[in-house]
Amino acid sequence: MIVAYQGELGAFSEEAARLFFGRAVPLAPRKSFKDVFRFAATHRASYGMIPIENSVYGSIHQNYDLLLKHKLHIIGEVKLRVQLHLMALPGVSLRDVRSVYSHAQALGQCDDFVRSLRRVNVVAYYDTAGAAKMIRERDRRDAAAIASARAATTYGLRIVRRNIESNHRNYTRFLALSRKPADARRGRKTSIVFAVKDAPGALFKALAVFALREINMLKIESRPLVGRPWEYLFYVDVEGSAAEKRMQQALSHLDELTTFARVLGSYPFAGTSKD
Amino acid sequence: MIVAYQGELGAFSEEAARLFFGRAVPLAPRKSFKDVFRFAATHRASYGMIPIENSVYGSIHQNYDLLLKHKLHIIGEVKLRVQLHLMALPGVSLRDVRSVYSHAQALGQCDDFVRSLRRVNVVAYYDTAGAAKMIRERDRRDAAAIASARAATTYGLRIVRRNIESNHRNYTRFLALSRKPADARRGRKTSIVFAVKDAPGALFKALAVFALREINMLKIESRPLVGRPWEYLFYVDVEGSAAEKRMQQALSHLDELTTFARVLGSYPFAGTSKD
Secondary structure (H helix, E strand, O other), X not given: OXXXXXXXXXXXXXXXXXXXXXXXXXXXXXXXHHHHHHHHHHOOOEEEEEEEEEOOXXXXXXXXXXXXXXXXEEEEEEXXXXXXXXXEOOOOOHHHOOEEEEXXXXXXXXXXXXXXXXXXXXXXXXOHHHHHHHXXXXXXXXXXXXXXXXXXXXXXXXXXXXXXXXXXXXXXXXXEEEOOOOOHHHOOEEEEEEEEOOOOOHHHHHHHHHHOOOOOEEEEEEEEOOXXXXXXXXXXXXXOOOXXXXXXXXXXXXXXXXXXXXXXXXXXXXXXXXX | OEEEEEOOOOOHHHHHHHHHHOOOOOEEEEOOHHHHHHHHHHOOOEEEEEEEEEOOOEEOHHHHHHHHHOOOEEEEEEEEEOOOEEEEOOOOOHHHOOEEEEEHHHHHHOHHHHHHOOOOEEEEEOOHHHHHHHHHXXXXXXXXXXXXXXXXXXXXXXXXXXXXXXXXXXXXEEEEEEOOOOOHHHOOEEEEEEEEOOOOOHHHHHHHHHHOXXXXXXXXXXXXXXXXXXXXXXEEEEEOOOOOHHHHHHHHHHHHHEEEEEEEEEEOXXXXXXX
């Protein structure tokens, strides 16, 4: 068994993978989300762990598109609080720091702190953990990275300032992917993607198949239908399992009203990590 | 009168601004979308033109968030076909090109063409028109940019390969913003943002206020409600004007079902540019 994720060792996706699959699970870090999907889809006993949504920044739309493209099943989810720290080589203090490296989104999430720094270059990097790795590898005593506590441990950096993210209610939700579906009877949540007919009220009718059966909708996300300008695909998360009778009836009703519909997975809810 | 947009001269937003406000309209190029909103919100007789959605890549979510933050009104929309060309200094041929510069999304949109180039560095730049400008300013005879025909004209570059975008059904929709609302009686389309109560079926009920009155929904977009993880704001476009009786009834019904609702504007439809 091996789990692919995007980023360097120390990335948040690594933490999510270990939480879901177990601390000691073998991991395959990949360069891009596309590579994670490809790896999980083609290797035996392989899985993927991808971020799908951040509570401040919204959905990771590329991963919605990749869910459609590949035939993988969602087997579970993990919610992780995003905690960002400023880290540097041991012995380096905030006074010594002339450059701060991190992923553009992490820099944005620490905007208040970053603005408070004087005479410091702020540099966007491809990955949070990658920034920490670079500081270690190049022995940069004039620089700091913004990354996770795991990245500090992985690359032997010391945390100079803790929890510098502006919004502490900042969570990312990850999805665990597999070539085989999870046992639907254990599912409490079902993810579905569909396209409606190009007719007035079509989306409303599609959502009615759930509402009329008192199946609660947790999330809806729209994505463009490529090649059909101003038409959309809809990704919905609803409460309940595809193994339940009323869900099966809702899905069969959905088939009547859509040009395309696919269940991406039925899986248990994640709790939200407290720290 | 002056219209702010994001990017350099020659950007697609400039084209959209000229199409909507007239060829000779005075323009104020700005560095970021945030600056466009700020300019349009604070200067007298000033307007903004922003991209909101691409038919291949989806919504520009940052601009949805900025629509909420600022109190500007949508007064119209423009749809533009995205045509991308490879351009270089006069006398430079494809054989001479060692580096290709463009915005990352434009590079993505020309992926098939870019992959067909051999021994060429592909470099992501902050802006398509900015890449064209740089080639002119630095007199780069070893490089080419991927940008609009307008950018070629603006910076005196010659088009080496025309329409290199992979998907020719590639359109971007832009919104015209103003401090004063448009005459609602001329509106054919209304944009609304709302947040629903945290209760089962809440979104379905909110959409019913339109469906039950046979008001057609054209688009729905969800964005995270910051500080309330896994709750959402919804942006919907519906057919009809806020000046119509049934729309006013729908909006008053929507108020009963939501914790917050705001009309962003009622405005005429854009045609889709043929070329």
